[in-house]
Amino acid sequence: MAENADNGSPAQAEAAPEHLNIKVTDNNNEVFFKIKRSTKLDKLMTAFCERQGKTLASVRFLFEGQRVQPSDTPDTLEMQDGDTLEVHQEQVGGSRAC
Amino acid sequence: MAAANSALPAFTAKGFFWHRRFGAIQEHVGDKFAKELFTALKNERYMRKCSCPLPAIFDSKESAERGRGHLRFYRVGDDREELGLLQKKGDLVWHCNCTNRYSLRFSQIVNQNGKRGAETDEVELLLQEAEARRTNEPKGQVSRIIAAPADTANAATSSTSAGQQVTAGRAFGPATPAPPPPPPPPPPMWAGLARLKTRGRTMGKTVANYFGSLYHGRQHDTVDIRRHDTATGAVVTKRQKRQTMPGTFPTDDPIPVEDSMDIDPIQPMPPATPQPLPRSKLAFESPVSKFLSPTNITNVPGEPIAREELAFVAHPPTAADVVLSDILDDEKLQKEDEKLDLSYHAHKYQGFINDMRTDVYTKYGATLIWPGPDNGIALSWPGTETGDPELDKPVPLFRKPPTQCVHRFDKPISDIQKERALNNHFRDPRIVEHEKHLFLTGPRQRDTRLDDQVSDEDMKRGTGFLPDVFQMSRMKRDEIDEIAIERQVKQEFHDYQCKLAEEERLRKLEQERKEREEAIKRHEEELRQKAEEERRQKEAEELRAKEEAEREQLGLRRPNRPVVSPMTDEWKARVANVQQANPATELVKTPDGNSLTRRDFAEKLLPATAWLNDNIINASLIHVGEFVNKAAGVDPKTNPKCAVMSSYFFPRLKNVGVNKCGRLMRNAGVRKENFLSIDSILIPICSDNHWTLAVVRPSKRHVSHIDSIQGGAGDADVKNLLMKWVEASLENDFVTQDWKMIDYVAPRQTNGWDCGVFTITNAICMALGVNPREAYGQGQLSLQRMRIAAMLLNKGFTNEMSLDGL
Numbered sequence: 001m002a003e004n005a006d007n008g009s010p011a012q013a014e015a016a017p018e019h020l021n022i023k024v025t026d027n028n029n030e031v032f033f034k035i036k037r038s039t040k041l042d043k044l045m046t047a048f049c050e051r052q053g054k055t056l057a058s059v060r061f062l063f064e065g066q067r068v069q070p071s072d073t074p075d076t077l078e079m080q081d082g083d084t085l086e087v088h089q090e091q092v093g094g095s096r097a098c
Numbered sequence: 099m100a101a102a103n104s105a106l107p108a109f110t111a112k113g114f115f116w117h118r119r120f121g122a123i124q125e126h127v128g129d130k131f132a133k134e135l136f137t138a139l140k141n142e143r144y145m146r147k148c149s150c151p152l153p154a155i156f157d158s159k160e161s162a163e164r165g166r167g168h169l170r171f172y173r174v175g176d177d178r179e180e181l182g183l184l185q186k187k188g189d190l191v192w193h194c195n196c197t198n199r200y201s202l203r204f205s206q207i208v209n210q211n212g213k214r215g216a217e218t219d220e221v222e223l224l225l226q227e228a229e230a231r232r233t234n235e236p237k238g239q240v241s242r243i244i245a246a247p248a249d250t251a252n253a254a255t256s257s258t259s260a261g262q263q264v265t266a267g268r269a270f271g272p273a274t275p276a277p278p279p280p281p282p283p284p285p286p287m288w289a290g291l292a293r294l295k296t297r298g299r300t301m302g303k304t305v306a307n308y309f310g311s312l313y314h315g316r317q318h319d320t321v322d323i324r325r326h327d328t329a330t331g332a333v334v335t336k337r338q339k340r341q342t343m344p345g346t347f348p349t350d351d352p353i354p355v356e357d358s359m360d361i362d363p364i365q366p367m368p369p370a371t372p373q374p375l376p377r378s379k380l381a382f383e384s385p386v387s388k389f390l391s392p393t394n395i396t397n398v399p400g401e402p403i404a405r406e407e408l409a410f411v412a413h414p415p416t417a418a419d420v421v422l423s424d425i426l427d428d429e430k431l432q433k434e435d436e437k438l439d440l441s442y443h444a445h446k447y448q449g450f451i452n453d454m455r456t457d458v459y460t461k462y463g464a465t466l467i468w469p470g471p472d473n474g475i476a477l478s479w480p481g482t483e484t485g486d487p488e489l490d491k492p493v494p495l496f497r498k499p500p501t502q503c504v505h506r507f508d509k510p511i512s513d514i515q516k517e518r519a520l521n522n523h524f525r526d527p528r529i530v531e532h533e534k535h536l537f538l539t540g541p542r543q544r545d546t547r548l549d550d551q552v553s554d555e556d557m558k559r560g561t562g563f564l565p566d567v568f569q570m571s572r573m574k575r576d577e578i579d580e581i582a583i584e585r586q587v588k589q590e591f592h593d594y595q596c597k598l599a600e601e602e603r604l605r606k607l608e609q610e611r612k613e614r615e616e617a618i619k620r621h622e623e624e625l626r627q628k629a630e631e632e633r634r635q636k637e638a639e640e641l642r643a644k645e646e647a648e649r650e651q652l653g654l655r656r657p658n659r660p661v662v663s664p665m666t667d668e669w670k671a672r673v674a675n676v677q678q679a680n681p682a683t684e685l686v687k688t689p690d691g692n693s694l695t696r697r698d699f700a701e702k703l704l705p706a707t708a709w710l711n712d713n714i715i716n717a718s719l720i721h722v723g724e725f726v727n728k729a730a731g732v733d734p735k736t737n738p739k740c741a742v743m744s745s746y747f748f749p750r751l752k753n754v755g756v757n758k759c760g761r762l763m764r765n766a767g768v769r770k771e772n773f774l775s776i777d778s779i780l781i782p783i784c785s786d787n788h789w790t791l792a793v794v795r796p797s798k799r800h801v802s803h804i805d806s807i808q809g810g811a812g813d814a815d816v817k818n819l820l821m822k823w824v825e826a827s828l829e830n831d832f833v834t835q836d837w838k839m840i841d842y843v844a845p846r847q848t849n850g851w852d853c854g855v856f857t858i859t860n861a862i863c864m865a866l867g868v869n870p871r872e873a874y875g876q877g878q879l880s881l882q883r884m885r886i887a888a889m890l891l892n893k894g895f896t897n898e899m900s901l902d903g904l
Contacts, residue, residue, distance in 0.1 A: 057697055060712065064761045065750035067716075069691040091745050092702070093789035094709035095850040096807050 020074050024048050024061075026087035035074065041085075042070035048087065060088045132183035136171055159184070652842060653798045654869040657904050661862060662878035662885060666898065669888045676700060676887065686891055688717035689724065690744070694890060703887055706880045710854025712745045715782045715789060718858045718886055723780065725895035726865045729902075734767050738776060740865045741766045745782045748792065752819060756826040763827070773827055780861045783816065789857040792816055793864045794824060802840040804864070806856035810844030810871070844870040855879045858886055866904050873904075 022033045022044065031051060033044050041061070045068070049056050061068040063077050063085055074083075139153060155171040156162035162172040162184050170184040478492040649655060665673075676699040679685055684693035692713055702711040723734065723742035730739040747762050763769065768779065774796045781792040783803075790805045790812065801820050803812020817839040825832045844863075847856050859882055863870035874882070889899045 057695070060746070062746050062750075065744070065746045065754075065759060066761055066765060067690065067692065067744065067746065071691070088746070088749075091712035091715075091784035092709045093784045093787045093853055094707075095847070095853055096786060096788040096805075 020079060020081045022074070022079065023082070023084045024087060025084060026052065037074045039073060040070065041068055041072050041074070045070060058090045060090060062086045062088055132171060132181040135183060136181065139169070155181070649869065652840060652869070653795070653800070654867055657868045657873040659903055661859060661873040661904060662882045664881070665885060665888060669898065670884065672891060673704065673884050673887045676704070686893060688713070689720045690716060692717065699887055703883055706883070707851040709787070709851055710789060712784065714886065714890070715854055715857060716744050717890055719780050719782055719861050721889060721894045722861050722865050725901055736767060737772050738767045741768045741776050741779045743779060743781045745784050748781055748783045751823055756823045759823070768827070770827060770829060770831070774831065777867070778865050780865060781820070782857055782861070789854040791857045791860045791864070792820055794820055799836040800838055800840045802842055804842055804844050804860050806844065806847035806853050806860070809846035811841040842870065845875050847876060849876070852876065852879045855882050855886070862901065866901060868904055
């Protein structure tokens with residue numbers, strides 16, 4: 001917890017332990033979200049996509065390599081304050097790019 | 099306008115134009131030179147086989163001037179029978195209408211035609227006459243004065259130079275200076291006006307006849323030529339015939355007809371009256387006699403047959419002819435003569451003549467008279483009566499049979515035999531042999547049998563009339579012919595049979611040869627097939643052994659049925675319906691909780707060239723794992739046989755580290771405790787827009803990476819990384835020498851869109867332990883896309899989509 005607090009914004013985390021600071025990054029941009037532990041990540045994902053101008057269907061939110069479903073909550077994913085959600089592009093493949 | 103035209107007729111537009119165009123005109127008037135040129139031109143035209151008409155002959159000089167053409171002939175003189183010539187000055191080349199090019203000079207023309215060239219004094223005469231004509235002087239002083247043959251060389255040179263002068267110095271119109279006066283001809287020549295008139299008329303007639311002969315084919319042209327001998331002062335006139343046959347040049351040699359001073363009109367020769375031949379010889383000189391057998395030639399009383407008359411016998415006397423004089427029995431014939439009716443003889447003769455083409459008589463003007471004198475046949479020639487009754491009486495051809503032989507030979511019979519021997523050389527040898535026999539044995543050895551056979555009936559019909567020797571000869575000849583024919587037929591039959599037998603023999607030989615060859619060929623074919631069969635079996639065994647070894651090594655088996663099998667129509671319809679679904683609707687939820695929408699199916703899977711996305715790949719592989727684990731009856735969370743990692747596993751492994759994948763391994767049910775009991779761990783990898791499949795088979799200690807582009811072989815980096823992951827996962831249980839990196843052989847991808855389908859299908863095979871190389875091919879993958887879609891809609895490999903029996 002201490003580590004995570006250092007990484008995130010400790011004032012808010014201490015003030016509201018029910019809230020988590022989540023970093024969402026797609027390698028270029030980093031967006032911090034403060035959400036409740038019981039909030040569905042659907043909201044977060046939609047907000048990120050809107051901000052970045054992407055459609056939900058074409059991006060993948062991964063938490064420690066695991067695909068995040070819209071119905072997941074930080075609780076179900078055992079997320080902690082300051083954890084990072086990685087945003088990847090949809091994986092598409094047909095042939096080796098030459 | 100009219101007044102102007104009449105005042106200046108020569109300067110009308112047309113006349114002026116043509117006049118100017120024609121330019122300076124060279125003129126020859128009333129001379130035979132013009133005629134000769136015309137003749138030469140005509141002959142030239144014939145020789146060139148030119149199809150165009152001759153240069154035109156105009157009615158008058160005026161019309162000629164207005165006419166067209168390089169050469170214009172026109173009629174002059176009172177009778178319009180002389181010929182004048184207009185020619186463009188200096189133009190020695192002219193053309194006919196069909197573009198054949200005449201390029202001859204006058205002198206060349208006449209020389210080529212066997213005539214002399216125009217000579218100086220002649221030209222001068224022409225000029226003189228033209229001048230006289232122009233000034234209305236008395237005309238007619240046209241003739242040819244030819245230099246004496248003494249100075250031929252000078253004449254020749256002066257001829258050519260004079261020709262040039264004429265060409266150069268001649269001008270059209272009275273304004274031109276008069277040419278130098280010619281040497282005056284001897285006065286006596288031109289004294290008699292009447293004779294000149296006659297001469298001119300003759301000449302005109304000649305010309306007119308000449309034109310008439312163009313179409314009537316007259317062969318000769320009569321030409322009078324005067325020669326003036328300067329040495330003696332005499333003038334010699336020669337009348338010559340020149341050949342002017344159309345199509346030929348006149349011959350070089352003139353045919354002299356007369357050589358005299360008289361040039362009166364030619365008197366025509368009276369037509370030759372046919373002279374009748376001497377009557378006494380008519381019978382023999384007419385072709386009829388050539389057709390008669392010598393026995394039938396009647397001796398005209400009082401005219402002994404001359405020896406040469408025998409020459410009219412058409413063929414050399416045969417043996418029968420010769421011996422006739424010996425064997426004819428006068429008395430017997432006499433008796434027969436009396437016994438038989440003469441009309442019967444005549445009838446026979448008539449037939450005989452009919453056999454010999456009676457028309458030859460009428461062709462030569464003869465008429466047949468029958469019965470003639472002595473009841474025979476006679477010939478008469480009506481229209482040739484001479485008035486002499488002795489000569490006019492019909493000539494008997496056939497009378498009573500001759501009482502004596504007409505042949506009299508004034509040479510010994512041995513000579514005749516020699517001649518005959520010579521003749522026999524060209525005759526049928528069988529007949530010759532027979533006649534020789536007749537000669538040797540003598541004609542008196544008659545065949546009595548033949549005599550007996552001649553009955554009265556035969557005699558009446560005439561068949562017995564011929565002498566026995568004739569009959570015998572003919573019968574014998576026929577007999578010989580029959581024997582020869584029979585022999586020939588036999589020989590031919592024999593030859594034919596021999597030929598047949600030979601053909602049969604050859605056919606059999608050929609057949610045997612063919613059979614032998616075929617047998618050899620069959621044998622070789624059998625041997626070849628046997629060897630081929632053995633080779634094939636050996637190859638198949640080798641292949642099988644190789645595959646066995648490969649399977650043994652890889653731990654993969656041959657599939658029991660194709661992985662990609664046809665779908666039912668119901669499932670096809672369900673898959674097709676996906677295309678019409680609402681884009682926002684969740685069509686199916688994958689086991690890992692993702693929703694698949696129309697986008698995933700219609701844009702990422704079903705089109706034949708679509709690239710598959712991670713949703714499809716992950717969901718399909720999870721279903722594969724579910725099927726395998728369910729079939730094995732194990733709990734996928736605790737002790738899976740087939741563990742499936744998501745496509746996000748490998749990037750994390752690569753980017754974050756081999757130790758940072760605990761959550762993913764937990765989700766897949768892979769732990770250190772059960773790691774080695776797992777049969778296969780399927781790891782889809784998407785790298786650089788390319789789907790590949792990594793497979794870790796802990797139970798066999800194999801790590802492999804299947805890249806469809808590489809035909810199953812994988813990247814060493816991937817395998818190394820996986821090996822590190824395995825080592826990190828197993829920690830102390832990892833035995834380095836046990837683990838191997840394997841390259842499988844899988845169907846090769848040759849297009850640019852199917853790698854995701856390859857990945858899923860390879861995953862199916864690897865999870866089931868089936869060799870993918872034997873399980874499917876690239877050509878089935880468009881169907882496999884529909885099968886995957888159907889499987890996803892079916893939520894797993896169940897029921898119809900089951901992988902049982904693979």
